[in-house]
Amino acid sequence: MTGSDAPDDLEIPGPPRLPEGFRIDGWEVGPVIGSGGWGTVYEARTVADGTPVAVKVLPTGALGPGQRAALGELVEREVRFSAEADHPHLVRTHAVCTVEAPELPALDGAFALVMDRAEASLKDVLDAAATGGPIDGADRVLRGVAAGLAHMHDAGWVHGDLKPANVLLGPGGQVWLADFGLATELDGTHAHLPPLGTLDHLPPEWWSQRTGTQGAVVRPTADIWAFGVLAHQVLTGGLHPFPGATARARSLAAQAYARGTAPLRLDAGLGDGLRRLIADCLAPDHTTRLPCTARDLTARVEDLTGGPPRRRRRLLPAAAAGLVVLTAALAGAALLGGTGDTQDDDRDSGAPTPASVTGAHRPVPGEIPEDSDVPEALRPVIARAAHRCTDEEITPALLAALLKAESGFDAHAARPESDEYGIAMWTPSVFRAWAVDGDGDGDKDHMSPPDAIATMSLYVCWLDQRFKQAGMPEKDLPALVAAGYRTSDRTVIDEGGVPARVRPHVDKVLGYLAEYER
Numbered sequence: 402m403t404g405s406d407a408p409d410d411l412e413i414p415g416p417p418r419l420p421e422g423f424r425i426d427g428w429e430v431g432p433v434i435g436s437g438g439w440g441t442v443y444e445a446r447t448v449a450d451g452t453p454v455a456v457k458v459l460p461t462g463a464l465g466p467g468q469r470a471a472l473g474e475l476v477e478r479e480v481r482f483s484a485e486a487d488h489p490h491l492v493r494t495h496a497v498c499t500v501e502a503p504e505l506p507a508l509d510g511a512f513a514l515v516m517d518r519a520e521a522s523l524k525d526v527l528d529a530a531a532t533g534g535p536i537d538g539a540d541r542v543l544r545g546v547a548a549g550l551a552h553m554h555d556a557g558w559v560h561g562d563l564k565p566a567n568v569l570l571g572p573g574g575q576v577w578l579a580d581f582g583l584a585t586e587l588d589g590t591h592a593h594l595p596p597l598g599t600l601d602h603l604p605p606e607w608w609s610q611r612t613g614t615q616g617a618v619v620r621p622t623a624d625i626w627a628f629g630v631l632a633h634q635v636l637t638g639g640l641h642p643f644p645g646a647t648a649r650a651r652s653l654a655a656q657a658y659a660r661g662t663a664p665l666r667l668d669a670g671l672g673d674g675l676r677r678l679i680a681d682c683l684a685p686d687h688t689t690r691l692p693c694t695a696r697d698l699t700a701r702v703e704d705l706t707g708g709p710p711r712r713r714r715r716l717l718p719a720a721a722a723g724l725v726v727l728t729a730a731l732a733g734a735a736l737l738g739g740t741g742d743t744q745d746d747d748r749d750s751g752a753p754t755p756a757s758v759t760g761a762h763r764p765v766p767g768e769i770p771e772d773s774d775v776p777e778a779l780r781p782v783i784a785r786a787a788h789r790c791t792d793e794e795i796t797p798a799l800l801a802a803l804l805k806a807e808s809g810f811d812a813h814a815a816r817p818e819s820d821e822y823g824i825a826m827w828t829p830s831v832f833r834a835w836a837v838d839g840d841g842d843g844d845k846d847h848m849s850p851p852d853a854i855a856t857m858s859l860y861v862c863w864l865d866q867r868f869k870q871a872g873m874p875e876k877d878l879p880a881l882v883a884a885g886y887r888t889s890d891r892t893v894i895d896e897g898g899v900p901a902r903v904r905p906h907v908d909k910v911l912g913y914l915a916e917y918e919r
């Protein structure tokens with residue numbers, strides 16, 4: 402790992418540190434992994450069961466009120482982001498605690514973020530790599546970074562500080578984007594970030610825009626530029642696409658290219674497809690970069706690197722005998738976390754479930770009323786599943802209405818004639834393509850209500866986004882989602898609305914929804 406660990410024999414004053422064995426709530430810290438601009442990251446473990454985690458400690462003691470507020474904002478963003486985004490390629494923050502250490506005044510009151518523990522960062526790997534060829538696992542890293550970024554953008558966030566130090570590599574080969582302190586929510590087409598960022602991965606337009614009181618404007622296209630730089634580094638063992646011995650010189654070279662006074666000279670060893678992909682990411686200004694979305698990048702990276710097969714989706718009962726591979730489903734599956742590669746599956750089943758994250762969940766309309774007929778034991782399961790989807794139409798009330806219309810909340814429901822089973826009436830082969838381990842028991846079972854409901858939420862979230870992308874009327878989305886769940890996204894889009902044959906079912910769902918939303 403990189404970091405600011407000083408060799409034992411040198412007395413370099415560094416940031417204050419917690420002693421090994423120090424307890425922060427239910428976690429015990431170990432050795433330091435490294436330090437960044439705001440604090441220090443420690444190895445740590447969960448006291449209860451020894452699960453390895455990393456704890457990032459951000460001291461507040463020496464900060465002035467303005468700096469303290471800025472740090473509080475970064476932590477708040479990180480927490481909000483972790484609460485809202487849950488994806489196999491985004492590092493998870495399990496909890497945020499406060500360090501209580503009156504005997505260590507410099508650290509007393511510090512924020513402590515408890516996260517998944519990585520084995521190394523991509524920066525560590527690039528620093529150790531021989532230049533001239535791709536690093537080991539280059540394809541996997543690029544696929545993971547692209548999928549994580551696509552999930553963020555689809556959920557309305559910009560990372561804002563994508564760089565190798567913020568790509569973490571987990572013990573099972575997982576690829577996680579990290580450091581969401583700079584991640585910021587999109588307001589229309591762009592967001593504002595404090596002018597921090599990293600020189601080597603900043604797009605050229607960054608230098609020509611004015612920084613207002615809210616900070617500089619940052620758009621998803623800034624992450625796309627950063628991805629282009631990072632992809633070049635990953636595929637060449639660390640070479641930056643722009644020449645220069647220092648970050649400042651490389652940034653000037655990038656600006657000269659953007660002004661049209663210097664050509665783009667990518668490494669000669671790159672294959673045609675990846676060269677084109679990097680060149681698209683490095684289009685000279687944000688408007689020419691617009692067509693290169695993170696979602697497209699994900700599909701292109703998977704095509705170019707032989708990624709996991711494209712996903713299957715729920716079928717019309719009549720077509721259930723012969724599964725049809727639908728390319729469009731790929732994007733949605735990756736978007737919502739079910740990419741189906743083994744790494745993701747391991748993550749779903751093996752990692753601890755997200756624990757208490759202090760910080761506000763976004764208020765979600767459509768909670769299930771207390772006096773409804775939704776079985777009490779199911780309510781938290783439904784609410785948790787609905788909150789995994791950041792699209793506002795997918796509420797607990799809508800999931801409850803869908804479940805009532807599908808099975809009447811009967812966990813043992815079955816329609817063998819159409820191969821549909823369980824509380825969410827999943828066709829087992831289709832369920833497997835989207836499956837989420839809703840109860841964290843290491844198994845994904847269509848007959849387990851938490852798994853079936855979490856998977857339903859994932860799927861209808863994707864349907865909702867498909868219909869929005871297709872420009873279908875927002876007010877009709879609940880009906881369209883109900884119809885899509887019974888038929889398919891393609892059928893609903895091709896028919897321009899709810900197909901007549903599922904209208905009675907959709908009306909039932911809307912009736913239940915009205916009851917739950919009264």
Ligand SMILES: Nc1ncnc2c1ncn2[C@@H]1O[C@H](COP(=O)(O)OP(=O)(O)OP(=O)(O)O)[C@@H](O)[C@H]1O
Pocket residue numbers: 402403404434435436437438439440441442455457492516517518519520521522566567569579580
């Ligand atoms: N969850 C984690 N697991 C393992 N190592 C981590 C984790 N998070 C961060 N690190 C490592 O800890 C070190 C410090 O990380 P930190 O995020 O504080 O700073 P940075 O990203 O290097 O710099 P800055 O945040 O100032 O841009 C880095 O080497 C980073 O790779």
